[in-house]
Amino acid sequence: SSSHVKVDLDGSTGIAVVKFQSSPVNSMSLDFLTELCISLEKLELDRSCRGVILTSALPKIFSAGLDITEMYGKNPEHYAEFWKSVQEIWLKVYGYSKIAIAAINGSSPAGGCLVSMACDYRIMADDPRYRIGLNEAQLGIVAPFWFKDTMVNTVGFRTTELSLQFGLMYSPSDALKIGLVDQVVPEENVLSTATETITKWLAIPDHAREISKSMMRKPMVDRLLASRESDIKNFVNFITKDSIQKSLGFYMNSLKQRKA
Numbered sequence: 001s002s003s004h005v006k007v008d009l010d011g012s013t014g015i016a017v018v019k020f021q022s023s024p025v026n027s028m029s030l031d032f033l034t035e036l037c038i039s040l041e042k043l044e045l046d047r048s049c050r051g052v053i054l055t056s057a058l059p060k061i062f063s064a065g066l067d068i069t070e071m072y073g074k075n076p077e078h079y080a081e082f083w084k085s086v087q088e089i090w091l092k093v094y095g096y097s098k099i100a101i102a103a104i105n106g107s108s109p110a111g112g113c114l115v116s117m118a119c120d121y122r123i124m125a126d127d128p129r130y131r132i133g134l135n136e137a138q139l140g141i142v143a144p145f146w147f148k149d150t151m152v153n154t155v156g157f158r159t160t161e162l163s164l165q166f167g168l169m170y171s172p173s174d175a176l177k178i179g180l181v182d183q184v185v186p187e188e189n190v191l192s193t194a195t196e197t198i199t200k201w202l203a204i205p206d207h208a209r210e211i212s213k214s215m216m217r218k219p220m221v222d223r224l225l226a227s228r229e230s231d232i233k234n235f236v237n238f239i240t241k242d243s244i245q246k247s248l249g250f251y252m253n254s255l256k257q258r259k260a
């Protein structure tokens, strides 16, 4: 099978660039998530790596979020396995011991937004056509508690409340205004800005940064770890409902119509 993720580790700086390269839109399939998780795990264990930059190798899209085809017309066992891999990627990135920076060089809905928010810092390209946000409600589905908590911890309660109910997607400048991203720069500078930024983080003693991060994030990681099975059950119960399958079917059709 072809590779969904490309890793470039610079041995001299300790910075790894992890590029999503799953055409056409970097949707997060089970294979994509599994490969990304393994790549990040390897880098976490690699002593020559000190931080990672997540970005896209494709034009205009960081990631289209979870692969909707993994949530449609499949059996409950498949949904359970898929959801476990979604939990896994969040646990890995949100609880990452090293520095993780999102270089968001394109649109980043839903799961793409979640992975970005799970990083320590977000830099987005200034193209006004790009969008980022948790748009689940627009698909007729509901982001689980740990998506919600991640957003609350990023932009605060009130903004999350509005965002989740409307399934809002933000332009780069609006995302900057609400603090969903930390910096907006011209597209050609996204990666270099990410490298400059990570260099600043690297100047902090690793153990102090790492313990500070863990102090902030461990309670949320533990909360999901303690309820993984029930969270999987909830997902499978929800996604197998006829009404939800119908909504997803409509949504996928609308994506195809929009194109025609």
Ligand code: CO8
Binding pocket: 024, 025, 027, 028, 060, 061, 063, 064, 065, 066, 067, 068, 069, 107, 109, 110, 111, 112, 135, 136, 139, 141, 142, 143, 144, 235, 238, 239, 252, 255, 256, 259
């Ligand atoms: N999954 C699967 N296929 C997708 C996805 C996706 N997320 N997004 C796009 N595609 C497909 C399209 O259907 C299209 O397929 P085809 O070529 O067969 O027609 C192909 O990818 C290219 O898509 P577009 O033509 O739309 O490409 P554009 O460059 O015009 O637009 C966008 C790219 C902006 C990414 C656009 O495709 C888009 O908006 N996609 C939908 C994104 C989205 O809504 N994702 C939400 C996924 S749900 C999620 O991540 C969290 C779920 C949490 C679960 C909650 C519990 C139930």
